[in-house]
């Protein structure tokens with residue numbers, strides 16, 4: 490069993506998981522279904538009419554909802570297997586797919602006025618979170634909007650949580666349908682940790698920017714400082 494956090498390891502894991510991935514959205518759990526609807530409503534209204542970069546779009550599950558109100562979307566992911574599924578869907582706005590590594594997004598500064606990254610943040614090693622957000626914000630025009638959602642820790646769901654000596658990060662042990670076993674980096678955050686992290690890159694960020702449910706959290710905020718040119 491390999492501990493995965495690098496782009497290559499995560500890509501391999503998600504490529505193997507692609508066909509079964511969307512089962513996570515169809516669990517018989519009314520709290521989860523309610524909160525997924527809250528996320529859907531919030532992201533389609535707050536990113537309405539925008540030119541959106543989606544990071545780690547996966548099978549296009551959120552891309553579809555987003556496309557109902559977006560102006561256009563560049564939907565990216567590191568896994569061609571995940572993108573192959575996303576490409577089979579129908580979308581409500583002009584949209585392009587691209588293979589891209591979230592840690593080195595190959596786009597020009599100030600190319601977008603919104604960004605979406607759902608269920609990706611928890612896979613970023615804590616030491617790389619600041620760099621990821623700074624890079625993402627550089628791709629955005631001033632006054633852009635960012636929406637990021639992810640899981641809260643729910644005991645018994647999605648495999649056992651593992652702590653590895655000497656690591657700041659936590660991991661989940663996962664078994665795929667093909668029987669393969671994987672140790673996946675998966676970090677969970679409290680509300681105050683989210684506020685601290687996002688405030689370090691967006692000074693105006695505060696509690697009102699956070700939704701913290703029983704299954705999921707999301708943050709929705711403006712990048713109000715003009716992005717630096719690089």
Ligand SMILES: C[S@@+](CC[C@H](N)C(=O)[O-])C[C@H]1O[C@@H](n2cnc3c(N)ncnc32)[C@H](O)[C@@H]1O
Pocket residue numbers: 495496499500503504544545546547548549550551565566567568571589590591592606607608609
């Ligand atoms: C939990 S899935 C989320 C997919 C989709 N955003 C959603 O919410 O349904 C995580 C996604 O991150 C992608 N991924 C993993 N490492 C990546 C990286 N370094 N850069 C970009 N995407 C990556 C995987 O291929 C997978 O599609």
